[in-house]
Amino acid sequence: MLTKDLLRYRVHKQGVHPQLLEPDSPELLAFAESLLALFAETNGQTRTSLQERVNHAIAEFPDNVTIARGLEKLLLDRTKFDEDASGExxxxxxxxxxxxxxxxxxxxxxxxxxxxxxxxxxxxxxxxxxxxxxxxDLSAHHPVLAFKPLSPEGLLHRYNCAQVQGLLIRCAKLDLEFPESEPARLRQLLKSLRFHQLLARISRTPDGATLVQVDGPLSLFVQTQKYGFNLANFFPALLHQPGWILRAEVQVRKSETHQLKLDSSCGIRSHYRPFLAYVPEALQLLQQNVAAKLPEWTLEAATDFLALEGEQYCFPDFLLKHQSGAQVPLELFHGWHTGPLRARLAQLANCPEPPLLLGIARTLLKDVELNGLLEASDYFQSYGFLFRDTPSVERLRPVLERWLGLEDSEGLPLFRL
Missing domain, CATH: 1.10.10 (Arc Repressor Mutant, subunit A)
Structure with a gap:
């Protein structure tokens, strides 16, 4: 990730335009190759020794020094130093x-x-x-333990990707539009959203495109930095989509908001592999606990959209399946999901039948107004529960029992693309 002083962009009227590199430029490829060679040969050398060699190479770089320092930062992020001072x-x-x-x-x-x-x-x-x-124990004397190599072209693409990521860290709103996205690829994208703990509002535009709206970190009041990094780390996953349009409101100057617009023709190549199903260790433990303590239920990652009121859709985190055939979607809201949770509570208040369960992080209760909404919500009182780090079986059990008490619990609709 690049720091703000290493971002290169142009502001024109209401738009902000990242200054991307030409990944096939012979001069830039040669410089990237020289930097990669320096980092590849530094195992066992100190941080100071590495920095001196890099400074010498940058001094001979004929182009903008900010480009060189940006490439250096990306390579330092791939370098592991021994920062553990000896106990002796x-x-x-x-x-x-x-x-x-x-x-x-x-x-x-x-x-x-x-x-x-x-x-x-x-x-x-x-x-x-x-x-x-x-x-x-001093930073300058930390020895290099390892360096994760990549190709010169890959470094230039990584640089371009980091330019956009650095802007998204400072965005207030992000809209993604997919005119003709394949269902399987779109599911991969939404799984990546969930993996990065980002909530999105999903709807259809009048012309049939899929619209995914994500709150930006500047729209939040808590944990904005962590959420901003999560949003930035999600961007490379978007690059795997065959056709997309990105619109974001970005604050690059104090109190000034500009529009960032990109689409799939930007030429940036993702350094992520196509997103595969991955369940973090804590949630693997939840799966094991469900199997051990609720043997009539199984828990798995959700793979389908859920139709909600008003032509809206959501992508639940998990799907709980009962041996009777009942299927219970579960959506989790973390500490930075204040806005999406408000919208979901308002949406669910008018549902004739409960479409999903809600798991809500206790840190959200610090918002006094939101806490009041949860206390007043009949839906949450019946089909919601609180959790600290991850949901527990003890919290899940009572809401699952209430769910099974529904007369028509086997016909809960899952929207499939």
Missing amino acids: LPALREKVFAASGAQLASGLPEHPEEYRREIAVALGLTPEALEAQLYQ
């Missing part, structure tokens, strides 16, 4: 102080180099090794 470091320093005191007691040395050498010899080390170990 305090003891080593104590030995150095003791040896230093003994040396100084016998008189001041004529040259600092001689003094350092004598201290190192007293500890059975070379001066270079002693210096490296003595300051191992």
